[in-house]
Amino acid sequence: MLVSELKPFEDILEYLDGEKNVFLVGCKGCAEACQTGGEAQVLEMKQKLEEEEKAITGYTIIDFACEKALVASKLRGHWSEVMDADSLLVMSCGIGVQATSAVIDKVVHPACNTISLGGAVGTWPGSERCRQCGDCVLDLTAGICPLTACTKGLLNGPCGGAKDGKCEFEPEVRDCGWHLIYERLKKLGQLDKMREIAPLKDRSKMQPPKHLRSTIMWALEQEEREVAPR
Amino acid sequence: MSLEQALSKGKFVITAEVGPPKGVDIEEMLEDAELMRGRVDGVNVTDQQSSVMRLGSLAACHLLKQRGLEPIYQVTCRDRNRIALQSDLLSAYVLGIENVLCLTGDYVSLGDHPDAEPVFDLDSVSLLQAAKALQQGKDLAMKELKGSPRFFLGAVVTPGADPLEPQLIKMEKKVKAGAQFFQTQAIYEPERFEQFMQAVNHLKVPVLVGIILLRSAAMARFMNKNVAGVHVPESLIEEMDQAEDKAKKGIEIAARLIRDMKGTCQGVHIMAIGLEKRVPAILDAAGL
Structure with missing residues (x-):
């Protein structure tokens, strides 16, 4: 889940x-x-x-x-x-x-x-x-995740390592994520989104709260909360 | 004279880079740096270039500073998170190092520790923001500093990138984030560089054109195939191919490129990549 x-x-x-x-x-x-x-x-x-x-x-x-x-x-x-x-x-x-x-x-x-x-x-x-x-x-990046599509997880645009739209890591197979984002923003008329400096990523949000570490427990708690008021 | 002063006086500035050794034998690096004395306005020290583990750029910059040279401290986001990067910037300042070139950094797979954790907590834009915040007396967590540093902040751009627009967009963000000068990736096509300079004219920021010294036709072909944003035209490759004295030809081409592009930008950044001893000859041939 x-x-x-x-x-x-x-x-x-x-x-x-x-x-x-x-x-x-x-x-x-x-x-x-x-x-x-x-x-x-x-x-x-x-x-x-x-x-x-x-x-x-x-x-x-x-x-x-x-x-x-x-x-x-x-x-x-x-x-x-x-x-x-x-x-x-x-x-x-x-x-x-x-x-x-x-x-x-x-x-x-x-x-x-x-x-x-x-x-x-x-x-x-x-x-x-x-x-x-x-x-x-994803709202800023035309629905393509920069954290996963860009090998370096960059938030402000491509690094200098992309060549012919490919990433410096595994250039035979891997697209430059920011090239994809740029092309799609351009197609959607949203290039201005790329001109905004992205806010600093709050990495602490990547650590799920302890109760969510076990999502089964979470689901049960959720269920209980719903049942309780009745 | 500092790099900042040289640029503000309108001098055509010259920078060149040296690479710290893989190990602790610093003799050759210092020899290379010594050759630059009186000839350049700043010496870049690379931060574990191409993701190869080496002596750190901060220590090497300190050694240059002690010897009265003007170091440009290259900092990448590859190996350190925002805590370490901000701390290193403070460390640089107390050692008298004010010129900082902020880069994203190559991916770890390009170097000799491809199994390392790539960090990239910040990127080149947010690293510039961090340096600017420190100058204003606060860190990225908005905590007050006890004494704030002062930097002359640089960044990089690839004028030969295709498409160019994403590079221009990012360059603009870097200026907004605090970049005060730019050093470029190598470019071998003066016309293309001139078009680039026209496109960034409105940013009103000094640009030092990047020159990588050619050592052979094979090296040029290798860069064309493997180095992002670098394109050596066929005519130059042929020139290298036919030259009997490749070293001399490489120097001649570099000097010619500098002369051709000198009028369109504010300085030149020479990357000799292991052939630092030839830098004075390039400058002589370029009339600098």
């Missing part, structure tokens, strides 16, 4: 600044289990965004948003709603955000911070990786 938490709503509103129409993507995998991207949360997000005068063109909830093929086929089922949107808000872990970004040429925003991959893992990812940094930066 992968544990994520919703980003503060103000952060999400900031991402959506200047955009009117939004398509929501939820996840029935781990995100639902940790109550950040299941149907209830997606509907709640829809309502909150509508209160902020955003138009929700539609939503879908995917069994494992980390799997690109599933994301692509689900989005095809909502094609006109997706096309009508300025951007997609993805309520899943970092892999789901990247998988969505990989299958559609639209701006994709993360709604969650990914905290921990542990316990019974339900993820089904392709080439996308999430470092569970607890402070997702």
Whole structure:
């Protein structure tokens, strides 16, 4: 199971600044289990965004948003709603955000911070990786994670080591992550995002709180909390 | 005269680099540095270049400073986290070292300890921010310093990168973060360099054009194939190939490049990579 938490709503509103129409993507995998991207949360997000005068063109909830093929086929089922949107808000872990970004040429925003991959893992990812940094930066980087796509995990752009779009580490096989980010930002008309100096990474957020080290325990506690009020 | 003073006086500045040894025998490094005395405005000391474990650049800079030379302390983010990097910057300042060149650093796989942990807690931009914060009396945790250092901060850029735009974007960020001068990756095409200089003109920051001394046609071909952002044109490779005296030809080409690019930038940075003894000859041939 992968544990994520919703980003503060103000952060999400900031991402959506200047955009009117939004398509929501939820996840029935781990995100639902940790109550950040299941149907209830997606509907709640829809309502909150509508209160902020955003138009929700539609939503879908995917069994494992980390799997690109599933994301692509689900989005095809909502094609006109997706096309009508300025951007997609993805309520899943970092892999789901990247998988969505990989299958559609639209701006994709993360709604969650990914905290921990542990316990019974339900993820089904392709080439996308999430470092569970607890402070997702995918909004700045066109839905491609600089921590995992860049070998050095750089946050402010490419180093001088990339040649022909390839990384100095394993240049035969490995793309320069920042080359991919640059190309995609350019395609989406978002190059200004690359001009912002990235905030210093708070590495302490990479250490999940002790109670999350065992996600099974966490799930049980979650269950108890829900049962208790009844 | 310090590097900063030389640049502010509008002098065409000259810097060259020396590499600390792998070990503690510092004689040759000091000999190389001695050759630069009176000829250059600053001597760069590389920080475990190409990720090969060596004597540290801070200690080597200190040795140069003791001998009255003007060191440029190269610092990379590869091996140290933000605590160590900030501490090293403070250490440099108390040893009288003010010129700091902030780099990301090569990946560990390029060197002789490919199994080492790559750190990269900071990157070149945030390292500049850290140095600037220290100058303003605070560290990255916003904690007050007891006495603050003063630096002349440098950074690097690759004018021959393709595409160039990501490099320009990052260069702009480096200026915003505190970079006061730039030394470039080697470039062998004066026209391309001139275009680059036009593109960065608005940044109003001094640029020292990078020159790597050629030793053979094979070396040029090797760089074309393996070194990011470096392109030696075929005509120069042929010149090297046909030259009987390769050493002389390499010096001649370097001097010609300096003369061709001198008018478009504020200085030159010579990387002789093991052939430091030829630096004075390059400067003589370039009329510097």
